[in-house]
Amino acid sequence: MIDEPTRGLDEGALRALVPRVLADLVRRGEAFDAAEDALQEALLEALRVWPEHPPRDPRAWLATVATRRLVDARRSEAARHRREEQTHAEPPPAATEEGDDTLFLLFCCCHPDLAPASQVALTLRAVGGLTTREIADAFYVPEATMAQRISRAKRALQGRRLDHPGDLAVVLRVLYLVYAAGHAGRVDLAGEAIRLARQLTLATEEPEARGLLALMLLNHARLPARFDSEGRIVTLDRQDRGLWDTREVAEGVRILQSALAARRPGRYQIEAAIAALHDDAASAEETDWPQILAWYDDMVALSDDPVRQDPAAVLGRAVTVGHVLGAAAGLRETDRLREVLGDRHRWHAVRAHLHELDGDLPAAGAAYAEAARRATNVAERDHLVRQAARAGRRALGRSSH
Amino acid sequence: MPKYLLLKHYRGGPEPHHPFPPMDQWAPEDVEAHMAFLKHVNELLEENGERVDAQALTPARTWVRYGGPDAAPVTTDGPHPETSDLIAGWYMIDVESHERALELAAYVSSEPGPGGEPLYEWIDVREVMSEAPSED
Numbered sequence: 165m166i167d168e169p170t171r172g173l174d175e176g177a178l179r180a181l182v183p184r185v186l187a188d189l190v191r192r193g194e195a196f197d198a199a200e201d202a203l204q205e206a207l208l209e210a211l212r213v214w215p216e217h218p219p220r221d222p223r224a225w226l227a228t229v230a231t232r233r234l235v236d237a238r239r240s241e242a243a244r245h246r247r248e249e250q251t252h253a254e255p256p257p258a259a260t261e262e263g264d265d266t267l268f269l270l271f272c273c274c275h276p277d278l279a280p281a282s283q284v285a286l287t288l289r290a291v292g293g294l295t296t297r298e299i300a301d302a303f304y305v306p307e308a309t310m311a312q313r314i315s316r317a318k319r320a321l322q323g324r325r326l327d328h329p330g331d332l333a334v335v336l337r338v339l340y341l342v343y344a345a346g347h348a349g350r351v352d353l354a355g356e357a358i359r360l361a362r363q364l365t366l367a368t369e370e371p372e373a374r375g376l377l378a379l380m381l382l383n384h385a386r387l388p389a390r391f392d393s394e395g396r397i398v399t400l401d402r403q404d405r406g407l408w409d410t411r412e413v414a415e416g417v418r419i420l421q422s423a424l425a426a427r428r429p430g431r432y433q434i435e436a437a438i439a440a441l442h443d444d445a446a447s448a449e450e451t452d453w454p455q456i457l458a459w460y461d462d463m464v465a466l467s468d469d470p471v472r473q474d475p476a477a478v479l480g481r482a483v484t485v486g487h488v489l490g491a492a493a494g495l496r497e498t499d500r501l502r503e504v505l506g507d508r509h510r511w512h513a514v515r516a517h518l519h520e521l522d523g524d525l526p527a528a529g530a531a532y533a534e535a536a537r538r539a540t541n542v543a544e545r546d547h548l549v550r551q552a553a554r555a556g557r558r559a560l561g562r563s564s565h
Numbered sequence: 566m567p568k569y570l571l572l573k574h575y576r577g578g579p580e581p582h583h584p585f586p587p588m589d590q591w592a593p594e595d596v597e598a599h600m601a602f603l604k605h606v607n608e609l610l611e612e613n614g615e616r617v618d619a620q621a622l623t624p625a626r627t628w629v630r631y632g633g634p635d636a637a638p639v640t641t642d643g644p645h646p647e648t649s650d651l652i653a654g655w656y657m658i659d660v661e662s663h664e665r666a667l668e669l670a671a672y673v674s675s676e677p678g679p680g681g682e683p684l685y686e687w688i689d690v691r692e693v694m695s696e697a698p699s700e701d
């Protein structure tokens with residue numbers, strides 16, 4: 165391997181095999197939870213053995229080792245269960261086609277009865293092919309905690325039929341959660357989410373799946389510009405746009421266009437359209453705010469009571485109103501959200517930004533400070549503290565002249 | 566998944582629900598019941614996949630500060646005012662929501678005291694700032 169000179173193992177290829185082998189096992193009639201456990205053991209063994217002894221047929225190797233584990237597990241279980249009556253039959257093998265493995269497994273892992281954290285963990289393991297250790301590292305919890313979370317999730321799935329089509333909206337939300345968890349430890353979760361979303365778009369025609377993939381790509385493209393060399397946040401208006409990944413932007417736009425062509429708009433597609441307009445501007449000054457506002461109008465129109473059901477959309481629209489109709493109009497829009505978002509740092513940060521746009525630096529400084537006090541993220545808190553200090557300094561400079 | 570510290574205090578915090586003596590003056594079986602409960606909470610958090618860490622601190626405290634150029638650090642180990650805050654230990658948990666953190670804290674607070682009665686101890690719930698970068 166050219167990329168991995170120290171290890172003769174293509175981990176990406178190995179992980180891509182996991183959902184395919186797992187789907188094979190489940191379709192053959194194995195219970196999902198037992199098959200997933202067995203495959204995780206086979207994966208760990210592969211990571212250990214393959215660098216020295218690469219198999220001729222990796223997929224068959226994984227299937228064989230996982231099957232051996234399943235047989236072993238059944239033998240030891242048999243003693244324990246001998247006197248127990250089997251109360252429910254194993255779920256019948258699902259009648260899915262080859263190629264739908266990813267979709268089928270995502271529906272299993274993102275079962276609506278599971279808590280979001282469990283859906284995320286299970287998806288990363290069963291579909292993403294990550295080890296428990298890697299998932300635990302990514303979320304900064306002990307490996308034992310993550311292992312426990314996964315086995316609880318699978319216990320919750322026991323006895324539930326997994327052959328019905330699941331809830332695609334839940335799957336999309338889980339993938340977006342994985343994406344938003346960002347980059348931590350050795351695992352690039354954002355990249356992982358993009359990979360899974362790309363597989364998902366091969367398995368479903370649903371335009372929102374493509375909308376989500378486009379949104380991830382269009383945001384991810386800006387990642388290299390989002391932090392400076394010291395790890396400080398650089399806001400969109402100050403980013404070096406030359407650092408944006410033009411290939412990701414182009415791919416995102418192309419996927420978005422194909423989604424929009426289906427004429428079934430949804431929130432992910434609209435969010436992606438807004439991201440595309442930002443990505444399209446050669447400078448912050450050239451941002452097409454009126455066009456962005458039109459998309460926000462569409463987004464807000466998706467819910468009956470947007471202030472309560474989708475306050476993030478109303479807040480994003482308020483910023484845009486500030487740029488199109490003036491800061492005062494934007495601030496008035498945020499007033500409607502005071503009750504719902506008034507204790508969140510983002511609401512105060514948006515108001516600070518609008519006050520600054522309005523030239524009211526003392527109010528901006530106070531709102532940035534309020535936002536900083538409420539931030540739940542170190543990088544954001546530091547950024548808001550700097551913004552508060554900067555606005556305060558400029559306010560002083562102005563009043564002394 | 567936000568993380569929270571559930572802080573237990575030797576002293577400090579809001580007015581206690583009811584007065585109780587320090588644990589070394591409890592009946593031995595009450596002490597045992599209390600310890601067993603703490604162990605049970607640990608196991609419960611582990612079982613739920615919510616446990617990150619749990620530690621207890623000794624009550625001994627030393628304050629220290631920079632002494633200035635070429636001077637030794639300045640320390641003081643008391644006496645401290647009886648009202649000053651003194652942390653006894655913590656659970657660090659990784660949970661779905663703020664509500665879940667409060668629910669677990671309230672459960673911790675139900676720990677048995679003298680006579681097996683709940684202590685109704687105040688638990689200090691603090692959110693841990695995340696490291697993960699967020700969207701712009």
